Amino acid sequence: MDVLWMVPLLLIPLLMWTSGAFVFYFKKFFYVAWMMCLALLAIPLCILKSGGRDVENMRLIRSLVRHVKYLLGLRFEVSGWEHLQTEGPYVIISNHQSSLDVLGLMEILPDRCTMIAKKELIYAGTVGLICWLGGIVFINRKKTSDAKSVMADAAETMLKDQIRLWVFPEGTRNQNGDLLPFKKGAFHLAVQAQVPIIPVVFSSYRSFYLRKEKQFKSGTIRLKILPKIETKGLTSDDVSDLCDKSFNVMHSAFLETSSSVPQSNGPVSH
Numbered sequence: 001m002d003v004l005w006m007v008p009l010l011l012i013p014l015l016m017w018t019s020g021a022f023v024f025y026f027k028k029f030f031y032v033a034w035m036m037c038l039a040l041l042a043i044p045l046c047i048l049k050s051g052g053r054d055v056e057n058m059r060l061i062r063s064l065v066r067h068v069k070y071l072l073g074l075r076f077e078v079s080g081w082e083h084l085q086t087e088g089p090y091v092i093i094s095n096h097q098s099s100l101d102v103l104g105l106m107e108i109l110p111d112r113c114t115m116i117a118k119k120e121l122i123y124a125g126t127v128g129l130i131c132w133l134g135g136i137v138f139i140n141r142k143k144t145s146d147a148k149s150v151m152a153d154a155a156e157t158m159l160k161d162q163i164r165l166w167v168f169p170e171g172t173r174n175q176n177g178d179l180l181p182f183k184k185g186a187f188h189l190a191v192q193a194q195v196p197i198i199p200v201v202f203s204s205y206r207s208f209y210l211r212k213e214k215q216f217k218s219g220t221i222r223l224k225i226l227p228k229i230e231t232k233g234l235t236s237d238d239v240s241d242l243c244d245k246s247f248n249v250m251h252s253a254f255l256e257t258s259s260s261v262p263q264s265n266g267p268v269s270h
């Protein structure tokens with residue numbers, strides 16, 4: 001009789017564990033906390049290796065982050081690797097659904113490649129500092145003229161230091177099951193530097209991750225690297241067409257990869 005009252009005590013954590021919302025918050029908290037810890041480890045390693053802010057640090061950051069997908073029950077299916085075998089600088093553009101995109105980005109990140117990010121990220125504790133050490137270019141989205149001038153400088157640096165830049169042209173995270181219209185910064189950047197654009201598409205996360213519904217199951221993400229789009233000879237007059245062309249190829253690839261993503265709730269095989 002005495003032990004009976006303990007049943008609800010044992011059931012409550014069990015119910016919480018099996019409830020989708022509990023798993024969602026647990027995995028999100030774990031992700032942020034673990035990334036913070038990894039960044040704490042990466043900071044001294046990067047300083048020892050490169051002495052400070054250097055795009056080469058991204059190689060080390062990438063190797064530290066690659067295992068995180070396993071801890072969250074995610075797997076990636078990458079296609080189109082051959083399109084990244086392009087010499088010299090280029091601009092990678094991809095859709096942006098969640099901070100989990102960092103895991104896919106780290107799956108395929110080429111050498112000497114860093115990102116364009118909102119300036120608020122620099123205040124994200126150890127993650128902010130590691131972003132700075134990895135050479136991430138921070139822009140102020142609230143001041144267009146500042147953002148434009150930082151990106152114009154980035155175009156010069158890309159050529160001078162042979163750097164590749166990853167930009168999220170939607171400009172914000174989006175989980176509406178489609179792509180948002182693209183902003184034009186990435187395309188101005190590529191035209192100013194006269195470098196190719198390599199589009200990358202992440203399939204929809206909606207089969208395993210729903211932010212509003214508090215659902216975060218195991219799942220598969222298709223990452224499709226598309227053929228490069230040349231910008232040689234283009235001028236600022238061509239930016240709108242370039243933007244439309246890039247959007248169209250990415251939109252088709254997004255619909256195609258997202259329709260065939262395997263649903264996976266059980267154990268993840270690799």
Ligand SMILES: CCCCCCCCCCCCCCC(=O)SCCNC(=O)CCNC(=O)[C@H](O)C(C)(C)COP(=O)(O)OP(=O)(O)OC[C@H]1O[C@@H](n2cnc3c(N)ncnc32)[C@H](O)[C@@H]1OP(=O)(O)O
Nearest residue numbers: 038039117118144147148151168169171183184185186188
């Ligand atoms: C061990 C632990 C490790 C942890 C490691 C973690 C690593 C994490 C890295 C991940 C980082 C991910 C971060 C993702 C983000 O932060 S996304 C948000 C930031 N990115 C962007 O916003 C990029 C997309 N935005 C743009 O391109 C915008 O155009 C922008 C340049 C920002 C300006 O935006 P806005 O002010 O809204 O203006 P418009 O877009 O409306 O543009 C106004 C007109 O200006 C023209 N324009 C735009 N850019 C340029 C330019 N560079 N040069 C010249 N002209 C430009 C644009 O065409 C518009 O004119 P028209 O209307 O076309 O005439």
Ligand SMILES: CCCCCCCC/C=C\CCCCCCCC(=O)OC[C@@H](O)COP(=O)(O)O
Nearest residue numbers: 032035036098099102120121124127171172173
């Ligand atoms: C206020 C600073 C930003 C909060 C970051 C919280 C701390 C994150 C810590 C670990 C998470 C792993 C690395 C994640 C980096 C992801 C960056 C990101 O996804 O930023 C969102 C940005 O693309 C668009 O922002 P909005 O959708 O416009 O909002």
